[in-house]
Amino acid sequence: MEASKLLQVSRIYIEPEAAVLPRGRQVLARWPEAEVVEVASHWRIPELSGDEANVRRWVRIKTEALVVGVKKSLAAKPNGRSADFIAPSTANGCAMACVYCYVPRHKGYSNPITVFANIEQITGYLERHVARQGMKLEPNQCDDTAWVYDIGENSDCSVDAMVSDNVRDLVDLFGSLPTAKLSFATKYVNRDLLDWDPRGRSRVRFSLMPERLARVVDVRTSPIAERLAAVNDFVEAGYEVHLNFSPVIVTPGWQEEWRSLFAQIDAVLTPQAKEQLAAEVIFLTHNQQLHEVNLGWHPRAEEILWRPELQEQKRSSNGFINVRYTAAEKRGYLDDFRALMGRHIPYCRIRYAF
Template sequence: MPASPSADPSRLWRPRRVLITRAARGFAHGRAMAERAAALGAEIVELPGDRLMLPKPPDPRAAYREAKATLAVVVSPPSKRRPQPIPPSADWRFDLAEGCHAHCQYCYLAGSLAGPPITRAYANVNEILAVLPAHLGKGGVTSASAERAHEGTTFEGSCYADPLGIEHVTGSLAEAVRFFGRWDAPVQLRFTSKFGDVSSLIGLPHGRRVRVRMSVNAQGLIRYEGGTSPLQARLDALGRLARDGYRVGLTVAPIQPFPGWAAGYEDLFARAATALADSPDLDLTVELITHRFTPGSKTVLRDWYPGSDLDLDEAARTRKLTKFGATKFVYPGETMRDLRASLQDLLHRHLPDARLLYWT
């Protein structure tokens, strides 16, 4: 099992190797990523073309380690630049990057992204952002909801990556924040993170059109989130952002009924309340997401983390089908009801002004 995260909230990822494609080198933003990574000590590999040439160690564990230490700077093709619906989080999702360098043993990307788990950062950020205005007012979540219409058209920027965790190399989030800050329309950029370094976002002209959510969990489960910031660092970062005028949120995930879970989640909400206590004009949302897995993700996670004691017992779960007909395993109905009732009560007790967006 990977070691627990360091108590140092400023710890930043230093990729060992950066692969930059020929097309990515044609963008100033892509070249700047490579320069910042080189300053951190990364080996920069300039590829002769646009196809990623990945090392293929014979040992699967070595291949995993190599991939997790690699950043690829590439160009997002037109097919990936088309925003896609992403209920229940937001109207649309768009991608500044894909993949994550952290070692979360319940990683929801396992089985979702093909190939080795390298992190890809897109050099053509301006092209990615330029297609968003055509989707103004056309979403099916906040744009079509009486309860959430005040959020405007929402764009999720962290569906397949944690963009804040690599921001010190990419600078892409700052570009997106400035873009939404200039966009004088009922819109909102949303992203979530497990990292606490928000220094590059403080002071940016966000125009209150950006909501930063921290992905958090009870302290007893943080040990499954190797390579991320400690829980308190994330909460402190959220308070810092709130005091800088950002709209903020808590993404509590993945919720699990571990021994002592009620006290663990009460501690989480109490800590959050303390971190946000002195934030003027606080706009706080909460998303509650229970743990689930698919047969494919279980296979990948068991391969990545063979020593993990994470509960992936299918016999203790209820089998359900996704809207695409795929199998997923969730907690039984009684467990879900107990978790939901308890967490909503704790939320109302410690963060009474927070808006609960959804439970799933």
């Protein structure tokens, strides 16, 4: 989707503390015609969250509303799966509308971008946190030599970069840190990032799935072919580029669709891109609350995601009741997926599979 269609900001909700910071003023200057609404907290905006009627305006709110706040709590949370640490977020929410996204659970019935204006505090905290870790002495599934910080757990950084310079500031910071690298997953191709200088310290993870499914569940994102084609350009620009096969959704004939995608990957990627390639494999996790929200605006997607005959309930580490493919069946699905990768893209190692 074109940037001009993805973000048509007409109303900016802003905390007074954020409005006086340089980054807050930068965001306001990017949409000078937008109505500015002062709010006490970026978390509690009745027009945007907690109102079930907003389901019918799900995409419009994402397009037209923007929230600017101050990140109060700064902490790098240990992870150990995709990254060593989850960095304090510089944004949450998204202008895209992937139907399986877990972030809307935290903000009710709409989830536009919230950008945090106190970027200097966040980068300063991260620089100190990296220094305290020292050298990484033992390789792990995150990286052999660098401490990896995921900067996009609650947002898509490629889109965030169209709102403010927060993401660029983080890329510049990690480019100067020899013991760490940043990482983020994305479903949007923002070619402005190709003009930056990541110095090999930024890992971009392009999320891929079969195109037929993506057209239904990856709403307002870049087409799969465009994401795949961007891999070569980002590698050439100095980024480390991995793939996220996420979520893997079980449908009739799903193995054949993934086989076709793997063949496409093999045909498109350059030798340079293949040499540094790795991937994460993450099977679908869904949620009862999100299922009910989606029924209000995109019921067709729920025919694909909500499969009670294949799924079982499991409480997450955050306390949510989620549904996942049954453990016994999922082991077989994962074995099939690994075998397909081994046959068609054997050079792509799996860093993490769940």
